Amino acid sequence: MSLHPEVEEIYRLNPGLTKDRSERPLQKRQEPDNPPSIEGVNPNTESGRYTGKVVQVDAQFVYQDHGKEIVRHERERFVSVPAPGDYVRITYRDGQMTAERVPDTSRTRTNDRGR
Incomplete structure (x- = not known):
C-alpha cells in the first residue's frame, strides 16, 4: 500500500517516525573526540609570561586568551592540564615552562607582554 505523497514527505523530514506509527530510538550524534583546533601564536619559550583564560584544549595544545591574541601552549609540557575556563599564568624561562x-x-x- 502506498502512502499519500504528503505523508511520505512527513516521514522523510522526521526520521524518528516509522510508518507503523512507532518511534525509532534517537541515535546519539557522534561528537569528535577533539574539537577542531583554533589558530594561535606560539609562546616565547625563552622568557615569556602569559596570564589569561584557557579557551580550548585539544590533543596537542592548550589555547589561552592573552588579550589580543590566542597563545597555544604544548599540552605535553603541563604537569596538570588546565580545563577550558581556568585562569592560568604560564611562565617560560630558558625553554622550561611553569603553570x-x-x-x-x-x-x-x-x-x-609575553616577552
Missing part, C-alpha cells in the same frame, strides 16, 4: 592557576584577572589590567 599555575590564578584568580580571574579579566577585569584587571596586566602588564604581561
Whole structure:
C-alpha cells in the first residue's frame, strides 16, 4: 500500500517516525573526540609570561586568551592540564615552562607582554 505523497514527505523530514506509527530510538550524534583546533601564536619559550583564560584544549595544545591574541601552549609540557575556563599564568624561562592557576584577572589590567 502506498502512502499519500504528503505523508511520505512527513516521514522523510522526521526520521524518528516509522510508518507503523512507532518511534525509532534517537541515535546519539557522534561528537569528535577533539574539537577542531583554533589558530594561535606560539609562546616565547625563552622568557615569556602569559596570564589569561584557557579557551580550548585539544590533543596537542592548550589555547589561552592573552588579550589580543590566542597563545597555544604544548599540552605535553603541563604537569596538570588546565580545563577550558581556568585562569592560568604560564611562565617560560630558558625553554622550561611553569603553570599555575590564578584568580580571574579579566577585569584587571596586566602588564604581561609575553616577552
